[in-house]
Amino acid sequence: MTLPPTTEATGDRVRLPLRAGLEGLEPYGAPQLDVPVLLNVNENPYPPSDAVVADIADAVAKAAHGLNRYPDRDFAELRSELAEYLRAESGVSLRPEQIWAANGSNEVMLHLLQAFGGTGRTVLSFAPTYSMYPEYARDTLTGWVTGRREQDFTLDVDHVRAQIAEHRPAVILLASPNNPTGTALDLATIEAVCEAAAESGPTGPDGAPTASVVVVDEAYGEFRREGTPSALTVLDRYPHLAVSRTMSKAFGMAGLRLGYLAAARELIDYLRVVRLPYHLSAVTQAAALAALRHRAELMSQVASLRAERDALVDWLRGHGLRVAESDANFVLFGLFDDRHQVWNGLLERGVLIREVGPEGWLRVSVGTPQETAAFKAALEEVLGW
Known part of the structure; x- marks a missing residue:
């Protein structure tokens, strides 16, 4: 057998030409236990x-009749409905061409x-912050640099400005609410970052500075507390x-794998250049459109989850634990000398x-009242309360 020059045979094994930097790494994933x-x-x-x-089953069945054809490459109807949803949810009017979507927000970030x-x-x-961010950087051969958050997990604007000036990043990733802490950014912080990033990116072909693209990841945005605005309002x-x-989160459609993004049309057009052709299947588009038709019903659960979260925060603090402020559907709590033992x-x-x-x-997701009660009872036993 003749092997390519970048592989070598050892006995009956073949060494594959793994890209440098991937040696010994494990795939991302939280534990999946029954x-x-x-x-x-x-x-x-x-x-x-x-x-x-x-409704989803009916929409998928109808789409199945046309599966011999490629889907709408630019998913115009879905972009229009997502724009309408954001108008209703955040009060911000966007044109369909300002919306992009992909197979989960993971693929949006990759684009x-x-x-x-x-x-x-x-x-x-x-x-x-979110542990997948450095993996997006790794997979696109982009350098990964982190600054620090404060003790309460907020951002110090002066520190952010200094990091931007030092590293001149092409992209700045800010999760709000942040995962795993649940911390939301105020508009003043987002505006300050955008101002600092206006000419802080890599030098362009003409030698002039470019902007750093500021990405505010609002995967948990619908769970934000009253009075916490979306970054969409300054877009x-x-x-x-x-x-x-x-x-995936507020809509309860994690299995659908549909993430999306709002930005200026020029920025969206650059994402269209790098996406794979027909990356959103006809089935995904049909199911997402059907789910959006039921947005009032699906979103009605958000208020109860917010209330459940706030009650859980109060309960944990009432037992003397430290709890991070949360605008998400999860709560970060501690501190434990041996968190693995508690887990x-x-x-x-x-x-x-x-x-x-x-x-x-440790981080706990907000569940149903019955699930939260089970968590509380178990924690009481573990900590001997």
Whole structure:
């Protein structure tokens, strides 16, 4: 057998030409265990109703009749409906051409770094934050740099400005609410970052500076507390700002895999360059459109989850634990000398949460009242309350 020059045979084995930097790495993923109470991956605990399921099934069946044809490459109808949803949810009017969508917000982020990152460029974020961000950078051969968050997990604007000036990033990734802490950014901070990023990007072919693309990841945006505005409200002032959302969380459609983004049309057009042809299947488009027709029903669960979250925060604090302020559908709490022991004790009692974030902290998703009660009872046993 003749092998390519970048592989070598050892006995009956072949060494594959793995890209440098990927050696020994494991695929991303939270533990998937079969236990009664799953509160580890920030899912909406309420499944879609029979009416929603029936509408999605009907829409998919109709789409199936045309599966011999490629889907709408630019999914015009879906972009229009997503724009209408954002108008209703955030009060911001957007044109369909300002909307982009992909297979989960993961692929949206990948498109952003494919378009604006790459060899010799840098993406900047502030830790602790979403653990997938450095993987997006790695997969697009983009440098990864992190600044710090404060003790309360907010951002110090002067520190952010200094990091931007030092690293001149092509992309700045800001999660709001932040994962795993639940911390939302105020508009003043977002505006300050956008102002600092206006000419802080890599030098262009003509030698002139470019902007850094500021991405505000609002995957959990619908869960924000009253009075916490969306970054969408300043989108029209900053052509280098992009705001991403998902149907996985508030919509309870994690299995659908539909993420989307709002930005200036020019920015969206650059994402269209790097996306694979027909990346959103006809089935995905049909199911997403059907779900959006039921947005009032699906979103009605958000208020109850917010209330459940706030009550859980009060309960944890009432027992003397430290709890990060949360505008998401999860709560970061601690501090524990041995957080793994607490995590494992909960698991032994049938409750799976997430061992993530800074040392000593644990994260629990907001579940149904019954799931929250099971979590509380298990935690009381583990901590001997």
